Amino acid sequence: xxxxxxxxxxxxxxxxxxxxxxxxxxxxxxxxxxxxxxxxxxxxxxxxxxxxxxxxxxxxxxxxxxxxxxxxxxxxxxxxxxxxxxxxxxxxxxxxxxxxxxxxxxxxxxxxxxxxxxxxxxxxxxxxxxxxxxxxxxxxxxxxxxxxxxxxxxxxxxxxxxxxxxxxx
Amino acid sequence: xxxxxxxxxxxxxxxxxxxxxxxxxxxxxxxxxxxxxxxxxxxxxxxxxxxxxxxxxxxxxxxxxxxxxxxxxxxxxxxxxxxxxxxxxxxxxxxxxxxxxxxxxxxxxxxxxxxxxxxxxxxxxxxxxxxxxxxxxxxxxxxxxxxxxxxxxxxxxxxxxxxxxxxxxxxxxxxxxxxxxxxxxxxxxxxxxxxxxxxxxxxxxxxxxxxxxxxxxxxxxxxxxxxxxxxxxxxxxxxxxxxxxxxxxxxxxxxxxxxxxxxxxxxxxxxxxxxxxxxxxxxxxxxxxxxxxxxxxxxxxxxxxxxxxxxxxxxxxxxxxxxxxxxxxxxxxxxxxxxxxxxxxxxxxxxxxxxxxxxxxxxxxxxxxxxxxxxxxxxxxxxxxxxxxxxxxxxxxxxxxxxxxxxxxxxxxxxxxxxxxxxxxxxxxxxxxxxxxxxxxxxxxxxxxxxxxxxxxxxxxxxxxxxxxxxxxxxxxxxxxxxxxxxxxxxxxxxxxxx
Numbered sequence: 001x002x003x004x005x006x007x008x009x010x011x012x013x014x015x016x017x018x019x020x021x022x023x024x025x026x027x028x029x030x031x032x033x034x035x036x037x038x039x040x041x042x043x044x045x046x047x048x049x050x051x052x053x054x055x056x057x058x059x060x061x062x063x064x065x066x067x068x069x070x071x072x073x074x075x076x077x078x079x080x081x082x083x084x085x086x087x088x089x090x091x092x093x094x095x096x097x098x099x100x101x102x103x104x105x106x107x108x109x110x111x112x113x114x115x116x117x118x119x120x121x122x123x124x125x126x127x128x129x130x131x132x133x134x135x136x137x138x139x140x141x142x143x144x145x146x147x148x149x150x151x152x153x154x155x156x157x158x159x160x161x162x163x164x165x166x167x168x169x
Numbered sequence: 170x171x172x173x174x175x176x177x178x179x180x181x182x183x184x185x186x187x188x189x190x191x192x193x194x195x196x197x198x199x200x201x202x203x204x205x206x207x208x209x210x211x212x213x214x215x216x217x218x219x220x221x222x223x224x225x226x227x228x229x230x231x232x233x234x235x236x237x238x239x240x241x242x243x244x245x246x247x248x249x250x251x252x253x254x255x256x257x258x259x260x261x262x263x264x265x266x267x268x269x270x271x272x273x274x275x276x277x278x279x280x281x282x283x284x285x286x287x288x289x290x291x292x293x294x295x296x297x298x299x300x301x302x303x304x305x306x307x308x309x310x311x312x313x314x315x316x317x318x319x320x321x322x323x324x325x326x327x328x329x330x331x332x333x334x335x336x337x338x339x340x341x342x343x344x345x346x347x348x349x350x351x352x353x354x355x356x357x358x359x360x361x362x363x364x365x366x367x368x369x370x371x372x373x374x375x376x377x378x379x380x381x382x383x384x385x386x387x388x389x390x391x392x393x394x395x396x397x398x399x400x401x402x403x404x405x406x407x408x409x410x411x412x413x414x415x416x417x418x419x420x421x422x423x424x425x426x427x428x429x430x431x432x433x434x435x436x437x438x439x440x441x442x443x444x445x446x447x448x449x450x451x452x453x454x455x456x457x458x459x460x461x462x463x464x465x466x467x468x469x470x471x472x473x474x475x476x477x478x479x480x481x482x483x484x485x486x487x488x489x490x491x492x493x494x495x496x497x498x499x500x501x502x503x504x505x506x507x508x509x510x511x512x513x514x515x516x517x518x519x520x521x522x523x524x525x526x527x528x529x530x531x532x533x534x535x536x537x538x539x540x541x542x543x544x545x546x547x548x549x550x551x552x553x554x555x556x557x558x559x560x561x562x563x564x565x566x567x568x569x570x571x572x573x574x575x576x577x578x579x580x581x582x583x584x585x586x587x588x589x590x591x592x593x594x595x596x597x598x599x600x601x602x603x604x605x606x607x608x609x610x611x612x613x614x615x616x617x618x619x620x621x622x623x624x625x626x627x628x629x630x631x632x633x634x635x636x637x638x639x640x641x642x643x644x645x646x647x648x649x650x651x652x653x654x655x656x657x658x659x660x661x662x663x664x665x666x667x668x
Contacts, residue, residue, distance in 0.1 A: 003600060004601075007596060007600055011338070011342075018360060021360070022359060022360065025359065027355055027357060031625075031630035032622070032626050032630070033621070033625050034355065035355050036359075038617075038622070039348040042348070043345065045337075045341060046338060046342070049337055050338060053338070056334075079391065080387060080391050080595075083387055087387075087567065087591065090567075090571070091585045091588040094581050094584055099572075103568050106564055106567070107564045107565065110560075110563065110567065111560045111561060113390065114558075114563055116558065121561075129568070133565075133569065137572055137576070141217070141220070141221050142221060143217065143221075143572065
């Protein structure tokens with residue numbers, strides 16, 4: 001309920017902002033619809049629906065505090081937030097350290113988050129899965145995966161030369 | 170029809186394409202059987218493999234993954250009472266009790282053959298319907314095409330059992346996301362805030378991969394944290410046995426009804442295999458002479474569910490190929506893959522490039538036949554495949570999704586977009602919004618806007634002339650009825666209660 005309310009309010013504010021913002025680029029003529037017409041139509045309906053949804057939510061509240069904070073606290077303690085952060089960090093470090101180190105680290109760290117506690121299993125499966133994905137995509141499918149910068153770039157280049165030596169890849 | 174069949178078989182029986190379809194079938198059956206990997210996710214994860222293929226082969230390959238993954242979902246539903254895909258949930262009602270009675274092999278046999286028959290009937294229906302439907306659609310002007318696209322969106326609100334307002338907001342949000350970037354008609358930048366990357370618009374593929382792969386893994390992360398991890402799969406020993414012709418003859422009407430129903434439901438945009446299987450199961454229970462036996466482990470229940478969900482795959486391809494409107498999430502992913510290949514998806518596709526229809530038809534025929542043998546062959550090792558812990562599978566899914574997003578333009582920006590879509594998608598779905606509506610809005614957004622603006626321009630700025638054709642009026646009235654129907658339906662019990 002709390003998160004729902006926050007999401008609804010954020011979406012409503014963002015929609016109102018976009019509705020006003022796009023008004024500035026209106027280039028309609030008497031026979032042509034401008035660039036702002038369609039987005040404004042969508043946003044207008046969205047604002048109305050979000051407002052109705054918000055009123056419905058506040059009505060169903062029955063005198064309870066709209067933001068109890070309990071759900072927010074639980075969210076910050078949850079594995080979900082950690083999972084989201086791991087994914088976000090992975091996306092950000094991928095161009096810096098390249099595919100192989102990012103993939104290996106991600107597989108190990110997310111594996112721990114999902115309950116795997118045996119270090120040997122994490123390291124072996126992490127390394128094997130990374131290598132399989134790398135060989136399949138870098139080799140036969142010719143998809144050049146991110147190399148990273150500096151040391152990581154040199155490492156990726158040496159891996160590519162090793163793969164290039166395998167016949168058929 | 171015969172031409173489509175011949176050219177379809179020519180395409181898919183060329184050695185390289187056949188090997189790809191075979192591989193797609195194996196991967197699809199395994200993906201579908203793995204709980205937490207839906208059919209849409211299976212297609213999304215198969216995308217990076219299709220990047221290097223030509224459009225005709227790519228669609229055949231993705232179709233094989235889609236059809237096989239729907240079938241794979243039924244296997245775990247029968248053996249472990251865990252549907253591999255949501256569309257196989259009704260299969261658990263009768264499949265699992267049958268397996269518990271020691272008839273797991275028979276239940277699997279019914280499931281696989283029913284899936285194949287449902288898929289084949291739908292493939293023929295697709296080949297028969299698509300061309301005439303596209304021919305009719307070719308006569309449509311921009312006003313009619315706008316109404317058709319709106320119809321596709323409004324069907325969702327009618328079929329969604331949840332919150333109508335949230336479903337509408339989801340669809341609108343998808344339409345809004347499609348407006349980001351340079352306006353195709355006037356060249357004005359919209360919602361880019363000076364960012365040049367946004368000028369080309371929101372890339373559909375990373376958003377879809379994020380919504381179907383990352384969101385699902387996040388959902389499983391929460392689910393497993395609550396359950397305390399562990400693997401639900403326990404080894405089950407069983408013998409796979411195909412029931413005899415006499416057994417199938419006894420359920421022939423169930424197969425026919427479910428296949429037709431599944432195809433029709435599949436054609437409706439947004440109403441995919443899940444709605445088809447539940448609806449078919451309910452219908453069969455109602456028309457059955459022995460409804461009390463449903464849920465106790467009878468073949469009728471398995472056949473109804475599996476025939477319908479596989480038939481929906483063929484149905485979903487009809488609006489995609491004939492009108493350029495995807496009939497479901499997996500079809501939306503295939504559509505974005507075709508757009509990526511520079512294919513103009515819409516009514517002209519069937520006429521100007523009939524190879525695409527032939528390829529889909531041929532792929533569906535071959536996949537639905539070979540998947541029975543593939544599933545039977547690997548049935549023995551299913552328990553072992555399913556024993557792969559999610560702590561390994563989940564992260565591998567995200568890495569595969571990462572490659573799929575990156576390989577699109579060799580841009581890590583698309584990986585960031587995928588993760589953002591996955592995180593927002595999780596919040597979105599857990600708060601009761603509809604990701605299917607969002608995807609459909611995103612895919613249909615450009616079609617809706619372009620045609621509305623073109624209609625207005627042709628009518629010299631007159632709304633009454635722009636949308637005055639009888640087809641447009643009827644379609645828009647149907648749209649209005651579909652949007653209002655759930656609202657009125659929701660209000661009725663309250664009135665009764667008040668009285």
